Amino acid sequence: MEHYMSQVGLDEVLPRAAWPDLTIVRYAPGATICTQGDAAHALRFLVNGKIRVSHTSAAGKRLVLSFKQPLDLIGDIEYVQRTPYLNTVEAVTTVEMLVISFEALARHATEDVIWLNYLLTEITRKFEMKSQSMSFNLFYPVEVRLASYLLSMTPETTTLGSTVDELTDIADLIGTSYRHVNRTLKRFVEQGLIERDRRSITVVDRNRLIDVAGESIYE
Structure with a gap:
């Protein structure tokens, strides 16, 4: 102590x-x-x-x-x-x-x-x-808020949950809609920033995700 x-x-x-x-x-x-x-x-x-x-x-x-x-x-x-x-x-x-x-x-x-x-x-x-x-923080685009949130939530592990309930929770926490989060995650997958299935989101290119966030808006 x-x-x-x-x-x-x-x-x-x-x-x-x-x-x-x-x-x-x-x-x-x-x-x-x-x-x-x-x-x-x-x-x-x-x-x-x-x-x-x-x-x-x-x-x-x-x-x-x-x-x-x-x-x-x-x-x-x-x-x-x-x-x-x-x-x-x-x-x-x-x-x-x-x-x-x-x-x-x-x-x-x-x-x-x-x-x-x-x-x-x-x-x-x-x-x-x-x-x-x-x-x-709400003045930032959703992709910046979501990128910053994903980075903040994965300091020790690269993976977090991706169920409907968990994505709805993320949407509420960053001040947007479930659909907007879903669309943005799809773009991140297409850009090779993350991998995603029904149960999880995995950060695969942390440096490029940091570039999207620009700066940590939550820390």
Whole structure:
């Protein structure tokens, strides 16, 4: 635990009195770490692996906000505001997190200036990123959004699912229709960027797919 804290710099901002209350939790790829609307009770520090953050609007539209790698905080806004989780967070790869309860933080860190400054910086950054993600990303063409999504979802393996339900899920997450995703995937196959069957999509030319994405719009 102290190795992770030193590696990501947490040992410099989290009060030492709070360290005994930290635990390490591991999540398998695809696992849900927290669900939008659920009661929040702990702050999580992403110290290993990759996660996907998505948000469902009042109209029921679900969009990818970002993909995150260490160090990132889950539950910081909820801790300050004492609200339910604002977003849904899922593991893309095997994920390890350091977890501490809100109660323990309230006991040990409420008046620590270094910790509060760190928390304020992280929350400010997140609000800026959320605003950009929910509007600016939708201005990109679907092929750019889809290419970026495929790249972000395959950091360790080249394959992800391609069933109707999974493609519908991808379409919702990048803000387009199932048919548009299907057409774009067909073009990617024709261009030799991916291979596809009824069960899976396999990235076969990652460099050219990166060229299509131009830049990662989700990371």
